[in-house]
Amino acid sequence: MKADTSGRCVAVVGAQWGDEGKGKIIDVLSEEATLVARYQGGANAGHTVRVDGDEFILHLIPSGVLYEDVRCLLGNGVVVDPWTLLEERDALEERGVAMDGRLGVSARAHLVLPYHQLLDGAQEENRGSDRIGTTGRGIGPAYRDKAGRTGLRVADLADEDRCRRVVEGRVDDANTLLEKAGVEERADADEILERLDEIRDEILGLATDTGQEIRRELDRAAGRVLLEGAQGSLLDIDHGTYPYVTSSTTTAAGAAAGVGIGPRVIDEVVGVVKAYTTRVGNGPLPTELEGEAEERLRELGSEFGATTGRPRRVGWFDGGVVDYAAGVNGLTALAVTKLDVLDEFDEIRVGDGYELDGEPVESFPARADDLDRVDPVYETWEGWDGSTAGCTGWRALPEGARRYLKRLEEIADTPIRYVSVGAARSDFVRVGG
Ligand code: IMP
Numbered sequence: 046m047k048a049d050t051s052g053r054c055v056a057v058v059g060a061q062w063g064d065e066g067k068g069k070i071i072d073v074l075s076e077e078a079t080l081v082a083r084y085q086g087g088a089n090a091g092h093t094v095r096v097d098g099d100e101f102i103l104h105l106i107p108s109g110v111l112y113e114d115v116r117c118l119l120g121n122g123v124v125v126d127p128w129t130l131l132e133e134r135d136a137l138e139e140r141g142v143a144m145d146g147r148l149g150v151s152a153r154a155h156l157v158l159p160y161h162q163l164l165d166g167a168q169e170e171n172r173g174s175d176r177i178g179t180t181g182r183g184i185g186p187a188y189r190d191k192a193g194r195t196g197l198r199v200a201d202l203a204d205e206d207r208c209r210r211v212v213e214g215r216v217d218d219a220n221t222l223l224e225k226a227g228v229e230e231r232a233d234a235d236e237i238l239e240r241l242d243e244i245r246d247e248i249l250g251l252a253t254d255t256g257q258e259i260r261r262e263l264d265r266a267a268g269r270v271l272l273e274g275a276q277g278s279l280l281d282i283d284h285g286t287y288p289y290v291t292s293s294t295t296t297a298a299g300a301a302a303g304v305g306i307g308p309r310v311i312d313e314v315v316g317v318v319k320a321y322t323t324r325v326g327n328g329p330l331p332t333e334l335e336g337e338a339e340e341r342l343r344e345l346g347s348e349f350g351a352t353t354g355r356p357r358r359v360g361w362f363d364g365g366v367v368d369y370a371a372g373v374n375g376l377t378a379l380a381v382t383k384l385d386v387l388d389e390f391d392e393i394r395v396g397d398g399y400e401l402d403g404e405p406v407e408s409f410p411a412r413a414d415d416l417d418r419v420d421p422v423y424e425t426w427e428g429w430d431g432s433t434a435g436c437t438g439w440r441a442l443p444e445g446a447r448r449y450l451k452r453l454e455e456i457a458d459t460p461i462r463y464v465s466v467g468a469a470r471s472d473f474v475r476v477g478g
């Protein structure tokens with residue numbers, strides 16, 4: 046007889062364009078978790094968590110890692126740069142985070158190899174004005190090899206002949222493409238194989254079956270699992286603003302496939318949203334601000350990419366986006382982050398739907414070009430008196446801020462369960478808790 050798992054397997058997804066503050070939410074929720082697993086993406090993610098004034102930026106290892114009893118997994122849906130993974134683990138250890146026996150990576154996860162990064166850069170160059178603005182971490186080319194059935198997986202490291210065959214074949218193809226793209230740099234199969242040799246045993250030592258581990262964990266009465274999304278719903282390969290997206294399923298359905306469990310095992314889906322909107326990279330951003338307001342919001346929110354350092358584009362909260370994301374993910378709760386950044390504004394705007402060519406838009410546009418042309422329908426709100434910064438309870442929030450949150454809840458038709466009002470773990474409000 047299987048244990049009742051209700052409420053014990055929670056997926057946390059970004060409900061905008063990434064950088065919503067998932068790292069902080071996962072970090073706080075991990076206190077109650079026994080296992081945290083990433084399910085997609087790779088080292089393109091940059092999850093920032095701050096503990097006791099120390100800042101950690103995690104690219105691959107799940108944000109739950111700072112709680113030392115939590116097991117951390119990278120699911121089969123993640124594309125793993127093995128050198129980055131080991132460096133990140135070692136850096137955590139150097140800063141006093143015990144890592145022994147706590148990290149696992151799916152034997153089925155695909156590897157990101159140096160030729161993927163070279164191709165990522167060359168393809169971006171060649172796209173000219175249609176550049177996606179990728180993070181340059183080789184993510185698209187690695188997923189392309191996966192879907193094209195020419196990838197190398199963690200488990201393949203045990204088979205040296207296979208590694209050589211795959212790497213030599215892919216390096217040949219990559220170098221032909223690089224030459225065509227006019228890029229001078231070339232990938233070197235022998236060098237890659239040598240570097241893989243150096244880490245083979247360590248990576249194989251981390252290999253596991255993530256689905257089996259999670260199912261076993263949930264069979265234990267005390268087991269609590271968090272599935273950690275990277276990027277955001279609007280960067281989803283299917284549901285995002287294609288082609289200005291990443292190459293994986295960032296939405297909640299990808300969480301099951303990306304670790305190897307059935308969809309019904311997940312019983313809650315928390316969507317993380319900023320109290321406003323940001324985006325890095327190109328593509329539509331309907332509520333984007335320009336000029337002084339843009340600079341102000343970017344500075345107040347410290348909106349610079351955690352992976353690339355690029356200034357993030359910023360805009361007002363876009364209800365059209367979050368309502369769409371709520372539907373695509375089946376959100377059961379919202380976590381609103383960086384509310385304190387809006388403390389400084391006398392006037393705040395909220396987008397609630399769009400018009401296109403003067404007509405209301407009934408369904409979220411499938412074409413990026415259409416989304417680029419929409420006019421958001423704005424509500425204008427007076428800013429609130431007082432500060433939300435550091436509040437730890439709903440009643441402590443200024444009344445105007447509470448009204449603002451209630452409105453976001455209404456627009457997304459999803460209850461707000463958590464509000465983050467600062468970088469520290471303690472700057473956190475549990476609504477109704
Ligand atoms: P890629 O994932 O590096 O291929 O980049 C594709 C798009 O996703 C670009 O617009 C990136 O800026 C964006 N992106 C990728 N990872 C993140 C992230 O962690 N946060 C925000 N945007 C991201």
